[in-house]
């Protein structure tokens with residue numbers, strides 16, 4: 001059974017980045033997993049993800065391992081058949097987000113980005129040091145906040161509840 005008969009939304013997204021059908025050339029050599037830093041630490045297994053995608057047995061609405069990818073692109077650089085696992089995982093994540101499968105820590109990061117323009121918090125110590133050095137505040141205000149909201153709305157972050 002192929003993915004096209006199970007998840008048409010995923011098939012369409014994959015077709016948009018894989019118009020020449022490189023994905024189905026995957027011969028399960030495992031080179032992508034061997035180079036993957038997440039896999040080496042018990043995380044995502046890109047070879048298995050490619051297998052599940054090809055046979056149509058992955059469910060973006062519930063798969064947790066796709067969120068263990070660091071997006072380092074090493075798997076794609078290593079693959080000699082042009083399969084591009086990193087882009088495929090990115091597609092899976094976008095679909096997962098649209099279907100409500102986003103780990104809470106990613107939602108918190110997105111919320112922070114919406115409110116501050118940064119994906120990491122500025123500590124009290126950093127603020128104090130900046131003040132002492134005479135550096136301007138990192139707070140965003142007014143039109144910058146509006147621009148940020150437009151950016152978020154135009155991406156898949158816009159589908160998350162960031163209030």
Ligand code: SF4
Nearest residue numbers: 026028029030032079
């Ligand atoms: S994606 Fe490429 S490197 Fe990974 S198992 Fe398939 S053919 Fe091998």
Ligand code: SF4
Nearest residue numbers: 036069070072073075
């Ligand atoms: S992009 Fe993701 S799956 Fe590929 S090697 Fe990096 S962490 Fe592993």
